[in-house]
Amino acid sequence: MNLAHHPETLERLAANYALGTLRGGARRRFEHMARAQPQVRAAALAWQTRLSGMTELQHAVAPEPEVWERIHNLVRADIEAARMQHARAAGAAPGTHAQPQGWWRSLVALRALALAGVVATLTLWVSGSNLRTQLEEQLVSLGGQLNDARAQLQASPQTAYVAVLQDEKSNASMLVTFDPRKRTLSLQRVGDFQESADKSLQLWALPPTGGPRSLGVLGEQRIVRLEASVGDVASVPLLAISLEPKGGVPSAGGPTGPVLFKGALIRNGQ
Amino acid sequence: MPIDAPDEALIALIDRVASRDEAAFKALYDQSAARLYGLALRIVRNRELAQDVLQESFLQVWRNAGDYRGHLSPPMAWMGLIVRSRGLDFLRRRTAERTNVTEPIDEHTQQTLAGNAANPLDDAQASQLARALHQCLARLENQQREVVSLAYLRDLSHRELATQLRLPLGTVKTWIRRGLDQLRSCMARYA
Numbered sequence: 001m002n003l004a005h006h007p008e009t010l011e012r013l014a015a016n017y018a019l020g021t022l023r024g025g026a027r028r029r030f031e032h033m034a035r036a037q038p039q040v041r042a043a044a045l046a047w048q049t050r051l052s053g054m055t056e057l058q059h060a061v062a063p064e065p066e067v068w069e070r071i072h073n074l075v076r077a078d079i080e081a082a083r084m085q086h087a088r089a090a091g092a093a094p095g096t097h098a099q100p101q102g103w104w105r106s107l108v109a110l111r112a113l114a115l116a117g118v119v120a121t122l123t124l125w126v127s128g129s130n131l132r133t134q135l136e137e138q139l140v141s142l143g144g145q146l147n148d149a150r151a152q153l154q155a156s157p158q159t160a161y162v163a164v165l166q167d168e169k170s171n172a173s174m175l176v177t178f179d180p181r182k183r184t185l186s187l188q189r190v191g192d193f194q195e196s197a198d199k200s201l202q203l204w205a206l207p208p209t210g211g212p213r214s215l216g217v218l219g220e221q222r223i224v225r226l227e228a229s230v231g232d233v234a235s236v237p238l239l240a241i242s243l244e245p246k247g248g249v250p251s252a253g254g255p256t257g258p259v260l261f262k263g264a265l266i267r268n269g270q
Numbered sequence: 271m272p273i274d275a276p277d278e279a280l281i282a283l284i285d286r287v288a289s290r291d292e293a294a295f296k297a298l299y300d301q302s303a304a305r306l307y308g309l310a311l312r313i314v315r316n317r318e319l320a321q322d323v324l325q326e327s328f329l330q331v332w333r334n335a336g337d338y339r340g341h342l343s344p345p346m347a348w349m350g351l352i353v354r355s356r357g358l359d360f361l362r363r364r365t366a367e368r369t370n371v372t373e374p375i376d377e378h379t380q381q382t383l384a385g386n387a388a389n390p391l392d393d394a395q396a397s398q399l400a401r402a403l404h405q406c407l408a409r410l411e412n413q414q415r416e417v418v419s420l421a422y423l424r425d426l427s428h429r430e431l432a433t434q435l436r437l438p439l440g441t442v443k444t445w446i447r448r449g450l451d452q453l454r455s456c457m458a459r460y461a
Contacts, residue, residue: 053403055350
């Protein structure tokens with residue numbers, strides 16, 4: 001049917017299309033006609049525009065102040081990531097100021113990448129929603145774990161720092177939160193990684209200057225708590241987890257095994 | 271049709287956000303967050319979820335502000351569409367996760383169906399588009415208005431509306447048809 005010759009029917013279909021109540025085969029047929037006939041396309045667009053005003057007609061409700069705080073943090077991380085990407089693109093090679101240890105240098109180079117990734121992951125994790133399809137599917141497969149973690153986080157208003165540590169494929173593997181009141185770092189395993197019986201995972205702070213500093217060795221349980229002072233955490237942009245011999249290695253020598261997970265530490269609200 | 275003063279102010283802010291102006295971003299948030307949060311609440315009906323929707327929407331506004339000039343919508347409608355789209359993502363996701371949950375009718379919908387609530391309009395902020403729609407919606411009976419609003423905001427089919435509102439399917443279809451017919455003749459005057 002040439003809908004252009006049936007203005008009443010066209011208007012009715014276009015209105016239902018824009019409203020969302022035109023479904024199934026009728027919707028597909030309408031879309032097909034819209035691609036072929038400009039009048040149909042125009043009617044659909046006109047109705048979409050009219051109805052879009054509906055979004056302005058809801059009661060205003062002031063959002064809780066921490067929502068802005070969360071948005072602000074994510075935007076700051078975005079800016080930081082863009083800045084570092086820009087610096088790298090401009091050829092400012094990392095590691096020219098000092099000659100740090102091998103893996104430490106590579107971590108510095110990866111920092112921009114990790115930050116960019118953590119923005120996506122954090123958003124996902126905080127909200128339990130969209131962004132990258134791959135991560136989304138993965139999150140779904142992780143079941144309610146992240147939601148539980150979010151609930152825990154929101155139930156503890158003192159949580160001032162969060163990090164999502166990712167493996168090299170950007171899979172979220174460890175959720176880290178810091179509670180300054182209890183001076184406790186909580187680590188929750190969200191991936192399925194399990195070290196072998198003769199190995200331990202060790203958490204490191206990577207301060208802007210100086211070498212890595214051990215924050216502790218993780219047990220095998222899903223949720224691990226480590227004691228840490230505010231000073232240990234406040235000025236640290238990045239956390240990393242390395243695979244070490246059972247019981248871990250001394251802090252002074254730095255990690256000896258491969259770095260499995262890393263991620264930016266971000267101040268959370270408050 | 272001249273551009274509204276409030277629209278012009280918001281467009282100027284969005285332009286500055288596109289050039290990574292954080293102060294402009296805060297100003298844009300201060301001027302629009304309450305309205306958009308109200309919208310998110312209406313769509314997802316849950317405070318925690320609505321906060322997440324608002325957060326993701328503003329992150330999207332921050333990242334895509336440069337694209338706004340390519341849209342023909344007024345600024346509040348543009349941001350509103352982002353919130354609606356993110357909100358619907360959340361709803362679809364939740365439906366996928368929990369298939370056996372029956373949603374309670376929220377208080378606002380209950381009141382509206384009972385016939386004592388109307389769409390609010392913030393005159394200082396609303397675009398001309400929203401004002402026209404507001405006037406036309408105001409001519410509908412409360413029930414028709416509510417059913418049409420919910421169909422749009424929550425992207426619900428006739429059948430889903432009937433289930434959510436505990437109404438017969440035929441009633442929902444009739445209200446939507448009459449509502450849209452009246453909106454059409456009314457909106458034609460503003461076209």
